[in-house]
Amino acid sequence: MALCFSPIGDTIFATPAIRALRYNLPQAKIVILANQSAVEVFKDNPYQIEVLACADQWDLLKKLVEIRKHSFDLAVGLSQIGGFFTRFCGTPFRSDFISIEGKEWSGSVVQLCLEVIAQVGLAVNTYDTEFWVTDLQQRKADCFLAEVTDKLRKPLVAIHCGGHYFARKRWPVLSFIRLIAAIFEETAYQVMLVGGKEDLESAALIKSVIPEVIDGTGRFSLGETAALLNRCRLLIANDSGPLHLGAAIGVPTIGLFGPTNPEQFFPYRHPLHRYIYKKISCSPCYRFRGGPWQYLPRCSKAYCMEAIKVEEVLCLVRDKALNGVNTLVEVTGDR
Template structure:
């Protein structure tokens, strides 16, 4: 797309039919396009249920959604809605549906394709410029390479959502979730703990979370326990809470399923620490600039390691006991050559255990969390203990 075209206020559609974390890591594209083509209008197409990751994004004019498994009528309705409404479609993923919607939406298209010619030949025919993926390049870097085909020099700035919640509003906003614990004061140090990923094979063990939360409470932090609304996640958080001693339990506010992603992002901006496994919320914390401790097992960091707000430099290594990029510390337990295997756990299904996470010692994680706190301004000072539990 030339500068002359850009002067006519081009309309661009970015297709991101993936999970929540992928949608977040696609936000550098509209941001870079808006900077490179001043005045252009950028819309996005995402799966229904992931649009909250784009809440109040200043670079995006409109968000279209479609179910992850749409009916034929839903596909046709969206196709009619998109038909040639755009000058350019950007398709930063090799799947079939994204490329078909890109073809419907715009006469010019660029995007990613698989290296397997038998799967990608027809997509290459549909694209003005095609880029093959190698399966290990980080999502942010993949997306950046796509728009570089347009002459856009860089696309690394991840834009988190926002619920536009003022810091002083949090005490009242969290008051319904105290359940007998002391009021929340956002001016006092707190950590956000998100133990439960979407799939079991990315999960650390209960004993580890209980040990970590006890250590953080002793460091004087209030603990905000986050999680998705699903039943499996609820049961896992129940299990963790049951393993806590009474003083630690009194320091916990359970915010599972209580906040939208934009609201959670606003809260993460204020936190002294975030700890979580490979999950969308961990990517969100990293993008917010929150000091983040990410616990990785089978997942390949080179492709999926959390990205600091301004991108990864240098990229994550494939395996290391501990590595740091910007505000993010990533821990692995590479006790065997198979780590990371990029498989669904040791049993190769989503409800499998992962020995590399089962072997990750609580002492390691606690030590790293305390080290992150101490590296912050004033981190060496004594932090007051959280208030004791109040009587109902």
């Protein structure tokens, strides 16, 4: 039994641990109990792992009662909240974030999830994150792109300008507008916006200023969005679900970081992935182990994100092949 109640990005970080469970326990019945965003990540997994969705806290309690009837041998918590509920699964063995010594974790979240697996003596095979796109999802994405064929004479760059949780992790929309305008002016790329319904307002503002962008915001499921990203040469995004979705399917990425520490939240070793991080005096302020509800302190302004310059991002975009190692562009200074 695995419990995962996380946003999309953190859930994707748990996919190597889920793969390791199946690798170590090929004959076991494995069930993931998850919130809706985690279900969207796991539902098409190829490992014959059942996924149970929890609609709310009352549904969670009902499912925990049912789980206890099945006498599972092991419960692993792959999120902060999921770790709290492992103790209610009625299993003789459990492992979770809470049981790992220390209140702060300095490594990546991928490593933390794998440490949960290693704590119970299971081997860890690889660190690579995963996401699984179905043929139907890819066909729907390709049909959408076929509708805008006249705009696809250039290779695609995807941009995610929003983020469902923690608005202070977002680069200003005005900066995205300036970046997109420069991409059209200076490169051979066509720009496509991606994101969920919560990103519609930002996407509409960008579209009103630069009407030639392709807007796929709020129109597709998570799997269909991944299918769109499959057709892109590059993804530029804040530290958010779509950034980690793109990396999981192998799309080159440029991640924009401020409140969060890329050493924890950008675990990608492949040279295709780069990030920009302005470590000013108060960053990173996000505390992953700080509690299940409030991770970011109050802040009147996202100074760390506003410190990222359009030209810095554009320099990485110009490097079409993205050949080097993960690049840290860091400026230390006060507000």
